[in-house]
Amino acid sequence: MKVTDAAVFPYPCGDTSVRRFALEAKALGFDSIVALDTQPCTCEGVDVLSGILIREGQVKDVIPRVKRAREAGSVVAVCAGDNGFNRAVISLKGVHILRGMHTADKNGFDHVAAKMAADTGVAVDIDLSVLVSARGMARQRAIHRYRDILVLEQRFGFPLTLSSHARSYLDLRSVREITGLCSLIGMDSDAAGRALGTIGRLTEPAEPAVRVVS
Amino acid sequence: MTPRPPTLRENRRYILARIEPAGTAVEPKELYYAIADAVTSLWGDAVAGVIVQAVMSIENGHVIIRCLRGTERELTIALSTVTACRDTRLALRIVAASGTIESLRDRIRGGSTAEPGPENPAAVFDRKEIAIVYCNGQKVDVTGKGFKNAHRLFVTRSELENG
Numbered sequence: 001m002k003v004t005d006a007a008v009f010p011y012p013c014g015d016t017s018v019r020r021f022a023l024e025a026k027a028l029g030f031d032s033i034v035a036l037d038t039q040p041c042t043c044e045g046v047d048v049l050s051g052i053l054i055r056e057g058q059v060k061d062v063i064p065r066v067k068r069a070r071e072a073g074s075v076v077a078v079c080a081g082d083n084g085f086n087r088a089v090i091s092l093k094g095v096h097i098l099r100g101m102h103t104a105d106k107n108g109f110d111h112v113a114a115k116m117a118a119d120t121g122v123a124v125d126i127d128l129s130v131l132v133s134a135r136g137m138a139r140q141r142a143i144h145r146y147r148d149i150l151v152l153e154q155r156f157g158f159p160l161t162l163s164s165h166a167r168s169y170l171d172l173r174s175v176r177e178i179t180g181l182c183s184l185i186g187m188d189s190d191a192a193g194r195a196l197g198t199i200g201r202l203t204e205p206a207e208p209a210v211r212v213v214s
Numbered sequence: 215m216t217p218r219p220p221t222l223r224e225n226r227r228y229i230l231a232r233i234e235p236a237g238t239a240v241e242p243k244e245l246y247y248a249i250a251d252a253v254t255s256l257w258g259d260a261v262a263g264v265i266v267q268a269v270m271s272i273e274n275g276h277v278i279i280r281c282l283r284g285t286e287r288e289l290t291i292a293l294s295t296v297t298a299c300r301d302t303r304l305a306l307r308i309v310a311a312s313g314t315i316e317s318l319r320d321r322i323r324g325g326s327t328a329e330p331g332p333e334n335p336a337a338v339f340d341r342k343e344i345a346i347v348y349c350n351g352q353k354v355d356v357t358g359k360g361f362k363n364a365h366r367l368f369v370t371r372s373e374l375e376n377g
Contacts, residue, residue: 011340011367011369012340015365015366015367015368016367016368016369017367017368017369017370017373019369019370019372019373020353020368020369020370020373023352023353023370024353044352131295132294132295132297133295133297135255136255139255168303168368169234169368170234170235170297170303170304170305171297171305172305173294174307174308176308177290177291177294177308180287180290180291180294181291181294181295183291184256184291
């Protein structure tokens with residue numbers, strides 16, 4: 001199982017280069033990172049996966065971008081919106097992650113969307129940058145939303161991912177620190193470990209539908 | 215006030231954290247306020263009153279923080295939410311926890327440290343002239359040349375071209 005940070009923003013979006021991110025991630029206990037808008041590579045023994053973050057308000061705008069990203073073999077994440085948008089995005093082939101749940105509509109991710117995510121294997125992202133850098137009401141609201149998502153996850157079993165959303169290596173957190181932060185939202189260390197390994201499972205090639213036994 | 219006998223004293227634990235980025239000048243008092251703010255905003259006044267965190271010393275890019283024994287977990291989670299000290303961006307990376315300050319000082323002495331950049335620090339990164347500020351093995355911290363480009367970039371040695 002590969003321990004992966006599901007979203008980092010290297011230079012020029014942030015102040016840290018991809019290689020430096022890989023070095024720091026290795027020191028903090030990660031096997032791979034998803035770097036947005038970069039080419040996939042392996043740096044210092046850490047797999048750098050290419051990621052695309054789609055922020056569109058309309059599903060019709062999301063579809064062509066997902067198609068292009070699928071051809072490029074990137075990890076595709078879409079920012080969540082209202083309930084209808086989320087359900088439509090979850091049913092799109094090629095979408096790996098639905099992210100930004102803490103800022104999405106309050107009823108944006110209900111039990112129907114959770115069931116759909118479990119059926120299609122789309123992961124819901126837990127953005128740890130809110131728990132780290134936000135204070136007061138913003139953090140309280142995020143904790144409440146993430147706890148709500150965890151209740152649905154335990155019921156329906158859709159995958160979760162954990163991302164630092166780091167624009168600098170200073171925003172990265174070690175695996176142990178992430179486990180501690182996840183305990184704030186009621187996630188035990190096993191669940192946090194599973195969530196860190198989700199990207200590896202999402203990106204591995206699918207098994208053929210028919211297998212010849214003999 | 216008469217000091218309490220050892221059996222009646224509170225047991226303390228000490229946490230060693232590395233201050234990143236390397237070479238960040240931090241005042242102990244300012245860092246104490248940053249940590250106290252992180253602890254209070256995360257756990258509230260009631261738990262902060264139990265943790266009774268204190269910055270013991272800042273040595274060689276590391277900080278030693280004291281807490282009540284049994285509250286290390288709460289303190290380390292709160293330390294991971296420290297992102298700045300006054301206006302300086304920083305991160306505290308937990309290195310070790312111990313019952314004595316002296317054993318943590320041994321850890322500081324045994325660890326590698328970042329060195330200031332060379333005398334002639336000119337180099338090129340992404341077709342821009344930059345100055346090397348700190349380097350530690352492959353890791354290099356640079357700043358852009360000129361007044362407007364003074365923010366720090368974090369790169370590796372292999373990504374630099376000599377100017």
